[in-house]
Amino acid sequence: MMIDRKFLVGIIVFGSLWGFAECILGSVLRDVNLPAGAIMTGVFAVGLMTLSRTTFARPGMQTGIGLIAGGLRLFNPFGGCFICSAIAIMAEGLLFDLIWTGFSLDKKTTQTLTNQVSLGITSAYLVYVGGYIITQILTPVFSSAGFYLENLVIFIPQILASGLLAALLGVMTIPAVFALKKLHLTIQDRLYYPISIGISAFCWVFVIANTLIILGL
Amino acid sequence: MGKDRLLPILALILLFIASSSSVYVYATQTTTETLEINNQEYTIDQVFSIVRPRISNDSQYTGIALDDLMIKTGVTSPETHAYTLRGADGYEKTVTWENMQNGLLTKNRESIFSDLPKAFRVKDIVTIEVK
Numbered sequence: 380m381m382i383d384r385k386f387l388v389g390i391i392v393f394g395s396l397w398g399f400a401e402c403i404l405g406s407v408l409r410d411v412n413l414p415a416g417a418i419m420t421g422v423f424a425v426g427l428m429t430l431s432r433t434t435f436a437r438p439g440m441q442t443g444i445g446l447i448a449g450g451l452r453l454f455n456p457f458g459g460c461f462i463c464s465a466i467a468i469m470a471e472g473l474l475f476d477l478i479w480t481g482f483s484l485d486k487k488t489t490q491t492l493t494n495q496v497s498l499g500i501t502s503a504y505l506v507y508v509g510g511y512i513i514t515q516i517l518t519p520v521f522s523s524a525g526f527y528l529e530n531l532v533i534f535i536p537q538i539l540a541s542g543l544l545a546a547l548l549g550v551m552t553i554p555a556v557f558a559l560k561k562l563h564l565t566i567q568d569r570l571y572y573p574i575s576i577g578i579s580a581f582c583w584v585f586v587i588a589n590t591l592i593i594l595g596l
Numbered sequence: 597m598g599k600d601r602l603l604p605i606l607a608l609i610l611l612f613i614a615s616s617s618s619v620y621v622y623a624t625q626t627t628t629e630t631l632e633i634n635n636q637e638y639t640i641d642q643v644f645s646i647v648r649p650r651i652s653n654d655s656q657y658t659g660i661a662l663d664d665l666m667i668k669t670g671v672t673s674p675e676t677h678a679y680t681l682r683g684a685d686g687y688e689k690t691v692t693w694e695n696m697q698n699g700l701l702t703k704n705r706e707s708i709f710s711d712l713p714k715a716f717r718v719k720d721i722v723t724i725e726v727k
Contacts, residue, residue, distance in 0.1 A: 460714035482603070494600060497607035504610045518715045519689070527690040530680070534687055536624075539617035546614055 385571065390440055392575040393431045394447020397423060399582035401448060401468060402455035403589065414544055416464075420471060420507040421548025424448075425499070428475045429556040433489075438480045445472015455586050462521075463514045470513040471506045478502055495554045503549025508542040626684050631705065632723045633669045640705060643669075650700040653710040662699035662707065671726050680725040681707050681718040689716045690727070 400423040408415035428441045449469035452461060478501065489495060512531070515538070519526040566574060630637045646668050647660040666674050675693045682688040691699070691709065698711040705721045 460717075462713045463715045491600075494603050497603040500607035500610055501603065504614060515715070518713050522712050522716070524689070524691045524695050524712055524716065527678075527680075530688050530690055536617045536620050537686055539613055540621045543611075543614035543618055546611060 386435060386437065386440065388572060388575045388579075389431060389435055390443035391447055392579050393427050393440075394444040395451060395579040395582035397427050397444060397468070398448035398451025399586060400427075401452050401464065402586045405464075406455070414541075416467075416511075417507060417541065417544040418548065420510070421503045421545035422552055424468070424471055425475070425503045425506065425545075425549050426552045426556055428472065429502070429553050430559070432475075432479055433556065433560055438476060441472045441476040441479070443472070445469045445475075448472070451583065451586055454583075455590050460518065463518045466517050467510040467514040470517075471510040474506045474509040475502060478505055489557065492554060495557050496550050499549035499551070499553035500546045501549075502553065504542045504546035507545035508538055511538045511541065621686070624686070626722060628684070628722050631721065633665065634671055634724070634726045636669060638669070640703065643701070644703065652700060652708050657700060657702055657708045659700035659702040659708065662696040662701055663693070665701060665724075666696060666726070678727040680723075680727060681721050682723040682725065683718045684720040684722050687718055689718055691716065 401419055404423070405415045405419050408418055428444060431440055431444060446469055449465040449467075449472075452465040452468055455461060489498060512535075515531050515534070516526055519530070630639055631643065632638075633643070643665060644660055647665045649658065650661040650664075651658050662679075663674065666677075666679070671677065674696070678690050678692060679696055680688055680690045689707075691712065695709055695712055695716075699707055699709040701707055701721065705719070707716065707718045707721060709716050
């Protein structure tokens, strides 16, 4: 089986950018008491995943991007529950993939502004709420306390409510990505690999160095 | 019905769910100065006066020992129970006695567990239920 190197490098660079945004910008947003989770999902996660999906148009990519971004988040053990964040990020990638594949959104359906706005609401809301629910299940499962269904059920209204901001941000994010795509910005083939690998390396080195500096190592 | 038409309808349904949930959460949010432990009401000052203090492993947080709190508030055979900590916003987490032995309650009524992820930090605790 031939491995599509361009596709794999795309997964790494988009995942690294998302992970970098979660670790650095997400921490800043939390420090100033802004709803970091909804902002990161509604803007960065949905934005980067839409850009990657519309560029490569291949199912499975966003699951990989989520795994890379969630992996990078584990190297930054600050700002709330970082294990929960990593699980949520990985789940969000998978959910985005499932939503876009389920709705066959790689073709004509995304042409009109109404559909782009609707897609922004649907993707951002379902990805955020789904990621939140999955992390509320998996984090206790992997802890010594264990998972209790009643803890989740009673908190469902709050989770459903907290997705509203992500949905509203998604209204702007997806049309913005489609507007960006109309500019037909492309990278020359010979520059694709150096630029992608350089950006990915910068993201990982910056996050790990930042962690080491904060820990005083 | 084509997906072109289904998508805006689904988006509207999701917005309705999110908005009505927000209204529900706002309407049902509780504010209380007391702490209900094992069906008895206490003020935070009361519990701080009877329970031994505890400092978190990283010395970042100080408060009172959650296991001692259960014993001082009359829980019998504490190791046989599970404990549900519930915040004013409805967020709750259930933990074991072993977790309570590694947990503390801060003056801001937040739970800190040295052996559990930060997801178990319940803020503005209003109830500790013994199960």
